[in-house]
Amino acid sequence: MGLAKLNQLYREVILDHAQHPRNRGELTNASGVVELRNPTCGDVINVAAQLKDGKIAALKFTGSGCTISQASASLMTTVLVNQPVQRARELIMAFSHLISGETISDQDDDDLGDAALVGSVAEFPARIKCAALAWHALDELLDQKGDDHHD
Amino acid sequence: MDKGLNESRKDFPILDQQVNGEPLVYLDNAATTQKPNQVLTAILNYYQADNANVHRGVHTLAERATDRYEAARDKVAAFINAASRKSIVYTRSTTEALNWVAASFGNLVVNEGDEIVISQLEHHSNIVPWQQVAQKRHATLKYIDLTKDGELDMASAKRQITDKTKIVSIAHAANVMGVVNPIKELAAIAHQHGAYMIADGAQAVPHMKVDVQDLDVDFYAFSGHKMLAPTGIGVLYGKQDLLEMMPPAQFGGEMIDFVHHQDASWTQLPWKFEAGTPNISGAIGLASAIDYLNQLGMANVQAYEREIVAYTLPKLLSIDGLTLYGPSDPNKHTGVMAFNLAGLHPHDVATGLDMEGVAVRAGHHCAQPLMDYLNVTATARASFYFYNTFAEADKLVEAITAVKEFFADGIS
Structure with missing residues (x-):
């Protein structure tokens, strides 16, 4: 078997996002910022979102970590921006199921787009936390701030 | 085909398996x-023949269990050349042993304005308990710096240890930098200043002959599970007079002399520290592990590991883009080899190596202050023991090279 199995995890899209992360940087006018750490490896992810009219108007991240955590954060920002807060939280839940090896609805899978490719991390249990970090940070942010910005 | 020191691999059936379709190469021995079968059999025999609670019953099994538990203590005392069995206190782990010294002894002797000196290469278990003491007692926690090579800087040690220092607590062997620290010399400096010397022996006792009297340490902590014994058994060695003055960390059955309605008095050493039913099978497993190591001979264990390091280290260093932490001189480096590959996160490296059957650790190794000091977030770490083979060292080097190529191809 050897390294061949690695191709399942490190797909081109994932490597591309890790190498060229989208929406990486500080967000001015953020409605909220949440920093999460993976205590087992010291990885840090900082997620910032701007919420407007019940939607995620802008989404950015900073931090350092492995290929999976960086790619997952980058993919998250591309698929969840412009989503209504409620739908974004549903998709975060769907993503969480997906990386744990559970099946999700076709609609969720479609809406997760390229981020659904991170689902193959389910085959690498030690890495699930890496994939989840940014999504958990955003979920926490939306939990704190999601209700404040309906105006 | 080499089979480890003294063909010891045959005693470790777990090593004979495939992981991800590849033969397992277990290089996470520092974790x-x-x-070996001998240890597992000793534990099984105990439960099948002698199991009872210790120090309580008058029946025959209780007598046998107590004898075996206490015979294990004698074995531990002899193994590290303690002057007395009273100096050997069983704990759950190195971490628990260090916590007890910090909470019970540290809080007793450290006062406002005093100093506690540790180093930049310590494990969290030898940092956080001292932070707690320093905060509680309004003392200062100071760090001995490292040389460029990752060794303890003895000039820095001499500057940091002063007449205000009450405690010096240092790893005997480092869990990331792969160095052995000059504990005897540090103890001499500490004692000149009236400070107590504590050593964290978790990465030392499994790999070399340790003589606590020669080192002249006041306390010494180590774990069974890093030296062939099961998890959940550790040892705190302390000089007898210091253990006498140190209050127990836990209270309950077994450790009391008399209990009245409002107060109680403690029994004698070492039992005053061993509240509740102890890890009896763990102690018996530890005794069996010591027998196993004695049979190999600690000098032979150390010599074998030196050979495998001398073989492996230059090969690792010749991998383009590999940074090794700690000395590059194999004579100064233990079987603990922490490294990074340029442009790759150690988690990705470790997942890649796992696909090749090679088990290494990746992360901060419970040494975040050291990671900050080295200016990295994490490293990969391969750590060898006497049952590892030269062929496994080759496999490590091949697998690292393959992982490097995989990511180079994947990214370009």
Whole structure:
């Protein structure tokens, strides 16, 4: 078997996002910022979102970590921006199921787009936390701030 | 085909398996070692023949269990050349042993304005308990710096240890930098200043002959599970007079002399520290592990590991883009080899190596202050023991090279 199995995890899209992360940087006018750490490896992810009219108007991240955590954060920002807060939280839940090896609805899978490719991390249990970090940070942010910005 | 020191691999059936379709190459021995059949059999025999609670019953099994538990203590005392069995206190782990010294002894002797000196290469278990003491007692926690090579800087040690220092607590062997620290010399400096010397022996006792009297340490902590014994058994060695003055960390059955309605008095050493039913099978497993190591001979264990390091280290260093932490001189480096590959996160490296059957650790190794000092977030770490083979060292080097190529191809 050897390294061949690695191709399942490190797909081109994932490597591309890790190498060229989208929406990486500080967000001015953020409605909220949440920093999460993976205590087992010291990885840090900082997620910032701007919420407007019940939607995620802008989404950015900073931090350092492995290929999976960086790619997952980058993919998250591309698929969840412009989503209504409620739908974004549903998709975060769907993503969480997906990386744990559970099946999700076709609609969720479609809406997760390229981020659904991170689902193959389910085959690498030690890495699930890496994939989840940014999504958990955003979920926490939306939990704190999601209700404040309906105006 | 080499079979480890003294063909010891045959005693470790766990090593004979495939992981991800490849033969397992277990190189995470600094985290925990595998257990030989002899240790597993000793534990099984105890439960099948002698199991009872210790120090309580008058019946025959209780007598046998107590004898075996206490015979294990004698064995531990002899193994590290303690002057007395009273100096050997069983704990759950190195971490628990260091916590007890910090909470019970540290809080007793450290006062406002005093100093506690540790180093930049310590494990969290030898940092956080001292932070707690320093905060509680309004003392200062000071760090001995490292040389460029990752060794303890003895000039810095001499500057940091002063007449205000009450405690010096240092790893005997480092869990990331792969160095052995000059504990005897540090103890002499500490004692000149009236400070107590504590050593964290978790990465030392499994790999070399340790003589606590020669080192002249006041306290010494180590774990069974890093030296072939099961998890959940550790040892705190302390000089007898210091253990006498140190209050127990836990209270309950077994450790009391008399209990009245409002107060109680403690029994004698070492039992005053061993509240509740102890890890009896763990102690018996530890005794069996010591027998196993004695049979190999600690000098032979150390010599074998030196050979495998001398073989492996130059090969690792010749991998383009590999940074090794700690000395590059194999004579100064233990079987603990922490490294990074340029442009790759150690988690990705470790997942890649796992696909090749090679088990290494990746992360901060419970040494975040050291990671900050080295200016990295994490490293990969391969750590060897006497049952590892030269062929496994080759496999490590091949697998690292393959992982490097995989990511180079994947990214370009």
